[in-house]
Amino acid sequence: MGKKRKNAEASEAPKEEVAQDRPKRTLLGWKDGVPEKQNSSPVFRNREKVLVTCSRRITYRYRHLMLNVASLLPHCKKDSKVESKESKGATLNELIELRNCSSCLFFECRKQKDLYLWMVKCPSGPSVKFLVNAVHTMEELKLTGNHLKGSRPILTFSSNFDKEPRWKLIKEMIVQACFIFGTPKAHRKVKPFHDHVFVFSIVDGHIWFRNYQISVPHNETDKVDRGGLDKMTLVEVGPRFCLNPIKIFGSSFGGPTFYENPFYISPNQIRALEKKKAGKYSKKVKAKTRRKMHELSNPLEPDEFADLWKD
Structure with a gap:
């Protein structure tokens, strides 16, 4: 057995190992001969985020409104207060870029009486300035509705939004351009179902905001089929507020004026x-x-002569 193994080892000739050519390296990595890595998540993930902040010397009521709005937007980021001056636009644009956000809701309080809301798409614009009236917070109203935090809302608009270009632009900013109130689908803090409704309606040139919970029966025997809207009810959650548009600007926090409200x-x-x-x-x-x-x-x-004609 030992002789056979020695003869077999001697019969086998040593094979020369040929080194393979090393692929050329480019700026984007090893491309030649190396299969490209496939994307593990082919689904598009919307990473739009909204910065929610306010000005200094804001009153407690308006601050509670800002916190209520921030609680309704799971894709928002809160930041410290900003001084309400003429140079606030440059400061906020830099802050938005540092926080890696694409849009901003800025609550500006003046004289501790008046509240203005800036709805801005950064960095190129457009931006809308509103006067906020009829403010009612969640704590103040004490409404019975209660939806889950982080769920996606259904956005509903009145038919007036499709009649004039200014209302179309504001609707586009709310829904698609900025994703301010339209929550992204694949965000990590968003729950994958709908249980409340945001209602935007135009009355007398003002935008009225309402938030309703979609309430359904809780018994298993009374499960609602898909599309069974007759059994669903809406319960208001809050907050409430009214937006009076003042100006629409072409860029972020300023620029050319696209629209100015003549009745403001x-x-x-x-x-x-x-x-x-x-x-x-x-x-x-x-x-x-x-x-x-x-x-x-x-x-x-x-x-x-007073009693002359009495007789």
């Missing part, structure tokens, strides 16, 4: 008119009191 009256003008009206009324009341005091202090003498 600033809160300062409204307060000035109220003061003027209050001043006129107070002048009338003071004049009446002066007249009465004058009549009491200077009574008229009795007229000798």
